[in-house]
Amino acid sequence: QQQVKQSPQSLIVQKGGISIINCAYENTAFDYFPWYQQFPGKGPALLIAIRPDVSEKKEGRFTISFNKSAKQFSLHIMDSQPGDSATYFCAARLANQAGTALIFGKGTTLSVSS
Amino acid sequence: DSGVTQTPKHLITATGQRVTLRCSPRSGDLSVYWYQQSLDQGLQFLIQYYNGEERAKGNILERFSAQQFPDLHSELNLSSLELGDSALYFCASSVGPSNTIYFGEGSWLTVV
16 A cells, blocks of 8 residues: 556657656555656656645646546656656655655656657 | 765675665755665665654664664664665655655665
């Protein structure tokens, strides 16, 4: 119930195309859904995040779509660029009085070909 | 640069040994988190500390332990190491439990 399922595992997109990564969750106690971007040899870095009371959030070329009833959310990268080639992780936060844990999907390796 | 500092960056050790990984959180951050990243398991949450106290526990093995010191730096101790413990260990920090979590660049542990 605490899992976050992410797909696809890998994705190849042409420069200028749209990259779409999907995630699904079961636990309705999750209260925050960030996406992290990780380049080789680096730690994950926050890209964009959304709360469950919002259906869409856009920051530049990156958009999160959130479907609360379906318990799904997705990352769209518009006009994908070679510099976007990285591993993307969706995550969900479980918070209670005791503490907080970010539960991550297994990641999607995106390659943008020029 | 996230501001989270981890040492050492790389470590090679033998099975059965014990190692300590160190983390200095961003200035002002009270929460520290430890994650393990492996190819097959992805990013696994291990443990969270807030202002010196353990707050949340994830998939942390009994052979592993952590602590957060009064100066807010944290250490992750890994003992009786096995080949399967080879992974990238990340420390992350945030101001508080509800704030954005920032990751360090990780400590690569190789157990031979």
